[in-house]
Amino acid sequence: MRHRRYPFIIGFLVVPVLLYAALVIWPYLQTFGYSLTDWNGQSQQMHFVGLDNYTKLAHDEVFLGALGHNLLLLAVLPVATVLLALFFAFMLNVGGRGGTARVQGVRGAGGYKVLFFLPQVLSVAILAVLWEAVYRPDGGGLFNGVLLKLGLESPGHPVEWLADPDLVLWCILGVLVWAGTGFYLVLFSAAMQSVPRDVYESALLDGAGRPQTFFRITLPLLWDTVQTAWVYLAIAAMDVFALVSTMTVGASYGGGPDHRSEIVATYLMRNFLFFGKAGYACAMGVVIFFFTLVLSVVALRVTRRERIEY
Amino acid sequence: MSTGAGYNRRELLRRAAGLTALAVTGGPLLAACAGGGGGTTGGATAVASSATNPLGVDGSAPLEVVIFKGGFGDDYAKAFEGLYAKTYSAAKITHTPTQDITGLLQPRFNGGSPPDVVDDSGAKQIKLDVLHKAGQLADLTALLDAPYLDDPSRKVRDVLQPGTVEHGSFDGKMYSLNYVYSVSGLWYSGKLFKEKGWTAPKTWAEFITLCGTIKAAGVAPFCHQGKYPYYINVAIMDLLARQGGREIITRVDQLDTTVWDGPEAKAAISAIYQLVDQDYLLPGTNGMTHTEAQTAWNQYKAAFVPCGSWLENEQLKLTPDDFEMTFLPMPSLPGDKLPPTSLRAGADEPFIVPAKAKNVAGGMEFLRMMLTKAGAGQFAQQANAVTVLKDGIGPEVKLRPGTKSAVAALGAAGTEVFNYDYPNTQSAFDIELGNASTELMANRIKPEEWLKRAKAAAEKAKKA
Numbered sequence: 001m002r003h004r005r006y007p008f009i010i011g012f013l014v015v016p017v018l019l020y021a022a023l024v025i026w027p028y029l030q031t032f033g034y035s036l037t038d039w040n041g042q043s044q045q046m047h048f049v050g051l052d053n054y055t056k057l058a059h060d061e062v063f064l065g066a067l068g069h070n071l072l073l074l075a076v077l078p079v080a081t082v083l084l085a086l087f088f089a090f091m092l093n094v095g096g097r098g099g100t101a102r103v104q105g106v107r108g109a110g111g112y113k114v115l116f117f118l119p120q121v122l123s124v125a126i127l128a129v130l131w132e133a134v135y136r137p138d139g140g141g142l143f144n145g146v147l148l149k150l151g152l153e154s155p156g157h158p159v160e161w162l163a164d165p166d167l168v169l170w171c172i173l174g175v176l177v178w179a180g181t182g183f184y185l186v187l188f189s190a191a192m193q194s195v196p197r198d199v200y201e202s203a204l205l206d207g208a209g210r211p212q213t214f215f216r217i218t219l220p221l222l223w224d225t226v227q228t229a230w231v232y233l234a235i236a237a238m239d240v241f242a243l244v245s246t247m248t249v250g251a252s253y254g255g256g257p258d259h260r261s262e263i264v265a266t267y268l269m270r271n272f273l274f275f276g277k278a279g280y281a282c283a284m285g286v287v288i289f290f291f292t293l294v295l296s297v298v299a300l301r302v303t304r305r306e307r308i309e310y
Numbered sequence: 311m312s313t314g315a316g317y318n319r320r321e322l323l324r325r326a327a328g329l330t331a332l333a334v335t336g337g338p339l340l341a342a343c344a345g346g347g348g349g350t351t352g353g354a355t356a357v358a359s360s361a362t363n364p365l366g367v368d369g370s371a372p373l374e375v376v377i378f379k380g381g382f383g384d385d386y387a388k389a390f391e392g393l394y395a396k397t398y399s400a401a402k403i404t405h406t407p408t409q410d411i412t413g414l415l416q417p418r419f420n421g422g423s424p425p426d427v428v429d430d431s432g433a434k435q436i437k438l439d440v441l442h443k444a445g446q447l448a449d450l451t452a453l454l455d456a457p458y459l460d461d462p463s464r465k466v467r468d469v470l471q472p473g474t475v476e477h478g479s480f481d482g483k484m485y486s487l488n489y490v491y492s493v494s495g496l497w498y499s500g501k502l503f504k505e506k507g508w509t510a511p512k513t514w515a516e517f518i519t520l521c522g523t524i525k526a527a528g529v530a531p532f533c534h535q536g537k538y539p540y541y542i543n544v545a546i547m548d549l550l551a552r553q554g555g556r557e558i559i560t561r562v563d564q565l566d567t568t569v570w571d572g573p574e575a576k577a578a579i580s581a582i583y584q585l586v587d588q589d590y591l592l593p594g595t596n597g598m599t600h601t602e603a604q605t606a607w608n609q610y611k612a613a614f615v616p617c618g619s620w621l622e623n624e625q626l627k628l629t630p631d632d633f634e635m636t637f638l639p640m641p642s643l644p645g646d647k648l649p650p651t652s653l654r655a656g657a658d659e660p661f662i663v664p665a666k667a668k669n670v671a672g673g674m675e676f677l678r679m680m681l682t683k684a685g686a687g688q689f690a691q692q693a694n695a696v697t698v699l700k701d702g703i704g705p706e707v708k709l710r711p712g713t714k715s716a717v718a719a720l721g722a723a724g725t726e727v728f729n730y731d732y733p734n735t736q737s738a739f740d741i742e743l744g745n746a747s748t749e750l751m752a753n754r755i756k757p758e759e760w761l762k763r764a765k766a767a768a769e770k771a772k773k774a
Contacts, residue, residue, distance in 0.1 A: 040440055040444050041444075042419050042420065042441050043444030043446060045445070135597075138595075138602075156589070158594050161597065163537070163596045163597030165754070249748055250537075250744070250745065251538055256745060258754075259745065273436075275437075275737050276439065276443065276444075276737075
């Protein structure tokens with residue numbers, strides 16, 4: 001009955017593959033097509049302009065700045081999030097000592113897990129509102145309120161967090177790390193729990209301290225998971241649209257002050273819907289697509305290691 | 311956004327669209343909507359026009375109306391539809407309220423089957439310049455030349471407030487009927503001013519002196535909605551319009567780069583910069599949303615705020631009962647070419663008839679019915695706002711103090727009202743100008759640099 005296997009498999013796959021082709025592959029191909037035109041987004045009329053949009057992009061300072069910001073996020077976001085999440089996961093699962101030789105987390109680990117994971121449950125809209133209140137530019141904001149009470153800033157000139165060109169991107173990054181750490185903490189925790197206890201116990205018996213346990217045992221055994229987290233975070237760093245467009249200064253999708261928090265996604269949307277330069281926006285979409293693609297491949301290749309079986 | 315979610319602030323609130331358009335993959339997805347579908351043209355109706363039916367409406371043709379359901383709700387539109395149904399009882403009217411004009415209509419515009427009338431407003435408005443360039447808007451000249459329903463001896467174009475036709479025009483032809491009439495300037499609390507013995511300033515010098523007095527009294531003289539540079543830009547550009555007269559407005563709209571080298575622009579921006587230089591701003595105002603800044607103003611933390619006349623409706627719930635919201639035209643600079651009573655008055659809330667609609671004549675007839683005392687009265691009652699119909703509001707409509715003072719200022723201005731087109735026709739230039747103003751208000755750049763940036767933005771927009 002071997003020949004019956006293929007119809008069976010195809011029967012399962014045909015619908016998802018069709019859906020994927022129609023809703024993902026085809027739009028991507030269309031975007032490539034549109035990026036070669038001067039389509040304005042509201043009409044069927046368009047002209048083929050070859051690679052004009054791409055040449056313009058190469059000279060568009062705002063676009064290059066936006067790309068630079070994405071790359072900065074790309075450099076910092078995965079490192080910060082993964083390190084924090086790894087550290088917390090380690091402390092919550094194997095970091096506790098409690099006088100006995102048992103492998104366990106710090107006291108109250110369960111509670112911490114809930115606490116850390118909480119931001120993940122909030123929608124991005126709520127995150128934005130919440131952090132806007134934290135970053136509020138007058139004494140009513142959490143940060144400014146504390147700084148004022150401590151006498152660290154004058155009431156006449158509070159820090160305008162999200163309106164300060166040198167701080168705004170870091171403020172956004174802070175929210176991203178805060179919101180992302182919990183998820184990766186749980187991810188790493190799950191991975192750590194699948195590491196056999198006796199590995200840790202034997203390390204303890206051999207007198208390994210926390211740093212040694214972490215670097216010699218935990219990290220190598222978690223490498224696959226860390227790698228996955230890295231790729232996800234890298235892709236997230238190329239996006240960040242929701243937070244920047246809602247929280248930062250500037251008309252139509254934020255990105256201010258003065259493009260200092262501009263990212264490709266906000267500039268893309270502004271061009272697409274606001275300036276009526278849909279073809280140009282599609283070209284940006286294509287650029288970001290290739291960036292993300294190359295990054296993912298590179299990240300997976302560079303970090304590839306031998307898998308450890310246990 | 312509790313109330314008046316709109317008027318021209320929709321340009322800024324557009325960012326709210328981000329919340330629903332979360333995924334960046336929206337790029338390719340949106341693009342996907344555009345594929346397929348040919349450009350079928352409507353125009354199913356070919357009824358000869360007559361005295362009673364000047365637009366040649368086919369009374370049996372269905373009419374599809376799409377309304378932005380924002381701060382004004384959509385009850386007023388139902389009332390308009392009632393008016394239409396009274397005359398054309400055979401017509402089947404479809405009423406679609408939405409807050410997502412782009413999401414609903416972009417595919418239909420692209421597919422060549424748009425509705426017959428659209429209130430193209432709100433955070434997800436489709437930009438008019440974009441629609442116009444794509445040939446999607448019907449020329450409304452026929453509507454302007456049709457008789458006014460309440461008095462057929464006059465044409466529709468003669469009963470509109472000044473600036474309405476121009477503001478809805480591209481290349482000299484009107485493509486959108488901007489139905490709501492609003493004025494822009496400064497606002498203060500009559501109660502606070504009375505209490506402190508301050509008088510509303512007429513000239514900029516008086517204004518700056520008063521700011522010093524206000525600051526000494528422990529109140530911040532000025533706040534603005536810094537997160538959205540639109541507001542302070544209106545103030546700056548109003549000073550420029552006054553200083554340079556109508557000629558300079560045209561030059562700005564036409565992206566004449568020499569405007570920014572002239573003494574008028576320098577005078578306007580230097581005047582605004584005094585507020586920054588002398589530290590008259592409410593602390594933190596540069597990072598505040600419109601709600602935050604306007605609420606601080608309602609709480610007497612700041613004395614003046616720049617805004618349009620939708621302010622009262624927008625702040626309705628946050629305004630103390632005895633606040634006495636009062637409108638003040640921008641104080642005048644020495645050597646102004648326009649009188650001190652002149653002000654920016656603009657028609658907003660654009661209603662359009664898509665060029666490829668099936669019932670273009672019906673759509674225009676619908677707009678004609680909006681421009682009657684019955685229509686304008688309905689609107690004033692539902693939305694607490696004035697329409698572009700001249701003398702459209704009878705004595706039976708009671709206005710709130712802020713609106714009342716705005717209407718009085720409008721009366722004092724007479725024909726000396728002005729408005730710019732560039733926010734609608736040159737979106738990219740407008741945004742760059744806003745960015746420069748954000749930097750100026752935060753004292754990161756000086757007026758000279760602002761002028762340089764404005765000029766560079768105009769040059770760039772001209773090339774594009």
